[in-house]
Amino acid sequence: MVRKSATIQDVAVAAGVSTATVSRTLSKPSVVAKATREAVLSAVERTGYRVNATASNLRRQRTGSVIALLPNLANPFFSQILAGMSAVFRQAGYGLLVADTRAEPDPEGRLTHYLRSGLADGIVLLDGTLSAASLTRPARPPVVLACEWMQEDLPSVRSDNAGGGALAVAYLVGMGHRRIGHITGPQGNCLSQTRLDGFQAAITAQGAQTRAAWIFEGDFSMESGAAAAQAWLGLTDRPSAVFCASDEMAIGFMGAVQHRGLRVPEDVSLVGFDNIEVAGHLSPPLTTIQQRRSEIGGRAARLLLDMIDAGSLTGPSETIGVELIERGSVARIAP
Amino acid sequence: MVRKSATIQDVAVAAGVSTATVSRTLSKPSVVAKATREAVLSAVERTGYRVNATASNLRRQRTGSVIALLPNLANPFFSQILAGMSAVFRQAGYGLLVADTRAEPDPEGRLTHYLRSGLADGIVLLDGTLSAASLTRPARPPVVLACEWMQEDLPSVRSDNAGGGALAVAYLVGMGHRRIGHITGPQGNCLSQTRLDGFQAAITAQGAQTRAAWIFEGDFSMESGAAAAQAWLGLTDRPSAVFCASDEMAIGFMGAVQHRGLRVPEDVSLVGFDNIEVAGHLSPPLTTIQQRRSEIGGRAARLLLDMIDAGSLTGPSETIGVELIERGSVARIAP
DNA sequence: TCTGAAGGCGCAATCGTTTACGGGCCGGTG
DNA sequence: CACCGGCCCGTAAACGATTGCGCCTTCAGA
Incomplete structure (x- = not known):
């Protein structure tokens, strides 16, 4: 037996x-x-x-776990944030549940489900596009947003996206570029908008120029970067540099122009955003804005734990600084 | 109130x-x-x-969740397998807990901990290097291995790694290559060994040649691929093609040789393993062996659920087929 | 010697479900 | 009419831990 x-x-x-x-x-x-x-x-x-954790949790009226809702578990960008949260939650005695919101239909329903289910003592939301009405429910667990944010006043932990856009422009201008394009993220996304705002403000402040035809709409994916490259190739009057709102789009862009026989950075300079791992191993290695993903995850986790302990539904938002990683995808040119 | x-x-x-x-x-x-x-x-x-899931679980003597132990949550390779498991577990009413074994010291202790903790009804182990003595404990939850496997007879779900190695060689030979090198994974790793075995068997079967100096030891990382490139560059008698046991090593290799001014595939042909997302967007796009990561995750999840339902500690292992994705990193040469 | 306070511990209720057991009730059969 | 077998459903006992309340000891101070 x-x-x-x-x-x-x-x-x-x-x-x-x-x-x-x-x-x-x-x-x-x-x-x-x-x-x-x-x-x-x-x-x-x-x-x-x-x-027996189950019995203990029942008696103590908690679940002992928190749930991370992310749009796409397979995306390394998100999984690195997860990694940052993982250790923090573990040390605090919480289990980390994960759920993929976009893997199945009705992502908002999923959020609502988790808000009501009582399966977790707290939720880390990595998908700012979800705006569940259920967030106004009185008896919901605390929620913090990581990376993205929403109109509702939920606490969030995110990078200084506008600062990153400005940093990219300042660097390009410093390298002699005056005519600068941009590939945005998907329309309506808060990250896209903020990076674009930072970009445009810096263009003005630095005395550089851009124009509507040089702003390409992407969706953070490599494919959309490649598509932007096609559009760029079709221009008669091309910008000498392009700031991409994600490394993946920069990679797609780079692959596509190289495929056409053009060269980076001789024919076009690129700056990415994120500093994903592969960025340094491309040819040329990609100059990019680094986000401290693991730190974002860690801070979000700690913030959520504080809220759980305090029984509070709100908390302070935090902004994590970014920095420019200089590599080889930007040429120095004569102004 | x-x-x-x-x-x-x-x-x-x-x-x-x-x-x-x-x-x-x-x-x-x-x-x-x-x-x-x-x-x-x-x-x-x-x-x-x-x-109330907690109360229900207490009464039913279960936890309602399974835990995935992976060596590195930040590695996209693993997170894509997670994504495959996620949906299956959710539909079965199980929560998916994740834990990073290598983020903290004493990974084996962590496995032992989870085996004993009673925190989960089952465990998916994505790290074959852990060989906890506790696996022989009588009252442990069922465990399945995904991707890797161990000497103990635990059920596992994995790709046809030897077949993948053979596929790569057969393709290279078909493209006219006769002198073929290989970058292995870390020594002692079952994936490394099996891919190497498949590689060598196919070299013999296909009448191609390799030699000790053309076998570089890596660890699946981009850095180790770059290091292998240095070794390759130092050879006086170079193979015309290199089969890399991971896409990441292929990327590192490619970046390094391109940095030296050599060209892929004109100066060296490359075949990778995994088909990670970025592979198709490199320049040249990488020809590689595709692993169906999401399917591996899904199958592993279902297998574990079956074992949980049956109250069994063993189950059938499965092997998932691989295929070669032809892109542009291999040149056709005259034999 | 008596009193009060405080430290240390046990009793038993409680968290919210699930489920074995048994008891009505109803209809059919002998 | 008695009996029996199914349905349905209610009673109450778990599941394993936490914790408010109160009792008992001990010890200091008067």
């Missing part, structure tokens, strides 16, 4: 105390006498007791 | 039945009379009742 694992009862018997004392020894060791504590710990050791 | 969410008691009162009937209606609708069932469902609707 399979021996069930020991319960707190077994430990209590083995130590000659009550279950209450065992429980206290394990959770608040300071309130039990030294001798008792040692007897209990020894009994725990002997019986191989492990606290 | 914050209204707690309705319990099964509230529903029972609202429907004028006992809690047992409510529970039965929700889990085995066929055993309650139609009229009763409708009354209960209506009461559920009215009260906004949601079953």
